[in-house]
Amino acid sequence: MKVSRARLLVGLMALASVMGAQAQALDFKPYARGSFSELRKAHAGRPLVIHFWSVTCAPCLAELSDWARIARERKGIDIVFVNVDGERDHVKAGARLEKAGLAGAVHYGFADDFLDRLFFEVDRSWHGDLPFTAMVDAKGALVTVTGPVDEPAIVVWLSKASP
Amino acid sequence: MGWTDRRVELAWTSRAFVLAAAAAVFVIPLAGAETQSALPRPAEAAKGGEGGHAGHQMGAPAAPACLDPLPRCAATAEPAFGPDGTLWLAFPVGEKIYVASSRDSGASFSPPVVAATVNGGVIDANGEARPKIAALPNGTLLVSYTARPEKSYDGEISLVRSTDGGKTFSAPAPLLDSSGQRFDIFLLSPKGRLYAAWLDKRDAAAAKEAGEAFAGSGVAVGWSDDAGKSFAGKKILMDHSCECCRVAAALGPDGQPVFAWRHVYDNNLRDHYVAKLSSDGATLAGGRVSEDEWATGCPHQGPSLAVDAAGTWHVVWFTNGKARRGLFYASSADDGKSFSAPQKFGDDARAPSRAAILFSKGKLYRAWKEFDGATTSLVLQSSKDSGKSWSAPRTVATTAEISDHPLLLAGKAGAYLSWLTKAEGYRLLPLWREGAAAAPQPALAKK
Numbered sequence: 001m002k003v004s005r006a007r008l009l010v011g012l013m014a015l016a017s018v019m020g021a022q023a024q025a026l027d028f029k030p031y032a033r034g035s036f037s038e039l040r041k042a043h044a045g046r047p048l049v050i051h052f053w054s055v056t057c058a059p060c061l062a063e064l065s066d067w068a069r070i071a072r073e074r075k076g077i078d079i080v081f082v083n084v085d086g087e088r089d090h091v092k093a094g095a096r097l098e099k100a101g102l103a104g105a106v107h108y109g110f111a112d113d114f115l116d117r118l119f120f121e122v123d124r125s126w127h128g129d130l131p132f133t134a135m136v137d138a139k140g141a142l143v144t145v146t147g148p149v150d151e152p153a154i155v156v157w158l159s160k161a162s163p
Numbered sequence: 164m165g166w167t168d169r170r171v172e173l174a175w176t177s178r179a180f181v182l183a184a185a186a187a188v189f190v191i192p193l194a195g196a197e198t199q200s201a202l203p204r205p206a207e208a209a210k211g212g213e214g215g216h217a218g219h220q221m222g223a224p225a226a227p228a229c230l231d232p233l234p235r236c237a238a239t240a241e242p243a244f245g246p247d248g249t250l251w252l253a254f255p256v257g258e259k260i261y262v263a264s265s266r267d268s269g270a271s272f273s274p275p276v277v278a279a280t281v282n283g284g285v286i287d288a289n290g291e292a293r294p295k296i297a298a299l300p301n302g303t304l305l306v307s308y309t310a311r312p313e314k315s316y317d318g319e320i321s322l323v324r325s326t327d328g329g330k331t332f333s334a335p336a337p338l339l340d341s342s343g344q345r346f347d348i349f350l351l352s353p354k355g356r357l358y359a360a361w362l363d364k365r366d367a368a369a370a371k372e373a374g375e376a377f378a379g380s381g382v383a384v385g386w387s388d389d390a391g392k393s394f395a396g397k398k399i400l401m402d403h404s405c406e407c408c409r410v411a412a413a414l415g416p417d418g419q420p421v422f423a424w425r426h427v428y429d430n431n432l433r434d435h436y437v438a439k440l441s442s443d444g445a446t447l448a449g450g451r452v453s454e455d456e457w458a459t460g461c462p463h464q465g466p467s468l469a470v471d472a473a474g475t476w477h478v479v480w481f482t483n484g485k486a487r488r489g490l491f492y493a494s495s496a497d498d499g500k501s502f503s504a505p506q507k508f509g510d511d512a513r514a515p516s517r518a519a520i521l522f523s524k525g526k527l528y529r530a531w532k533e534f535d536g537a538t539t540s541l542v543l544q545s546s547k548d549s550g551k552s553w554s555a556p557r558t559v560a561t562t563a564e565i566s567d568h569p570l571l572l573a574g575k576a577g578a579y580l581s582w583l584t585k586a587e588g589y590r591l592l593p594l595w596r597e598g599a600a601a602a603p604q605p606a607l608a609k610k
Contacts, residue, residue, distance in 0.1 A: 113565055114564065114565050115565075116514070116516075116534050116539065116565075117534070117536065117537070119514075120514055120534055120536050121536065124512065124513075124514050124536075125483075125488070125511075125514070127462065127464075127483065127514075127516070129462075129483075
């Protein structure tokens, strides 16, 4: 099969632009079995919020900018975001995070097919409801909340952790 | 640990939403591969390059894909016993649905045959929505599956038939002439009538067209008296079912089907309803099982139903409501006019889920999953007194990796538990022999 040089060049440029776009996409660290306790260990001694969200969860998307504001205002709290969609949606997820002003935050993405186990490791009564937020205070006490960012349990925890 | 691509089904309501705990796995790492699979590799796959379908896994990493035509590469395996006692198994891998048969109750299987290939769509292949198979009295095999576009849940149910003992299958024929259906199930009456039921969005679509609000989906029923060639009825008999949980069905002693599903009540409460089909197939009549006050959203976890010889309905379900949380059982001896108080079962510390219930040869069986953070166990109980008392729960099988929902299945000899696990492959456990399933991991596949 003959391929003209010009066509090959166009193809290579297209490939390069795709690769370039990927390089610019947000970096999602893999979130797998064991990740929850690793995160808790890594942030031990500091208040930690781990927020789970999905691009197909409308309430999650609606409140991403609220989380960006909280991240700006409460510097004393470490906030980690976990996208549950898997790698195929990372570009879409990255675009949503950038739009919400969260490009500079710490992001993880689900990278394990044993979902029951991922949920159980966070909270044995969690079956995957979103939005879902796990909050660990400086002493290591864990509180989990299913629901939006204005849930009283989240609001109260945040103000206690970073007055 | 390998990166894997997963398909997660999502649905939400105003406050929160739930993602399916059951992921349909199309690409899984080969850890534990080649273990205990009873299915031989078919000649067609060996030459046909079954491993070449990884291209549709957008963004999937270079991890080896499991696309062999074997149950362990499938997310679901659906069993059915034929009239001669042959066990038939339908399981989806990639874009194909395979059928294999076993004449020794799952100890060994024939080479799998491709029953259908879906081009340009996604096959519903998770614990709740999955390809089904019915083995009819005249020897006909009927396989159904739902395919939908990559980014929507606008499904279309297709049927394929085999009249040569599963050697070849017909071209797929749509069950309906408009889309919007999912969660299909079959039920074969003793008289040979094949009932089908499914969740149907036709009324929801019409409401949307008219600019009206519409909660959930509808429960539709059809039936075939010509071994699945054609179906009559096919009407939505009750609207506002939850749109992402399986429908359960069982035949009463009179041969009429009874259905159970998660319903959407006022204020988005999603509790269960059980109803019997009238003899003319025109109406469903029954009642609400419980008031669990679950308003969160769709949990992707439907009920299971059994009807005993006296006609009493037995239902098991999962809820995470304000009134109660966990797995529950209730029964109705008056066709759903009233239900017994919900009775909790399962160990709440071990995330009990995915309960199934079956009536077989005078006994009720219920089985469910429990998870301790590493191991998933199937726990079984039985009742000889129509659910008044239950045997002590016992673990009958375990796995350390992902697994399909447990299914209970009635055979001529008695009840079986059917389970597909990624690490061990397909297992069929006979339950009627006392102690037969007491061994933690009966390796039937190795027999």
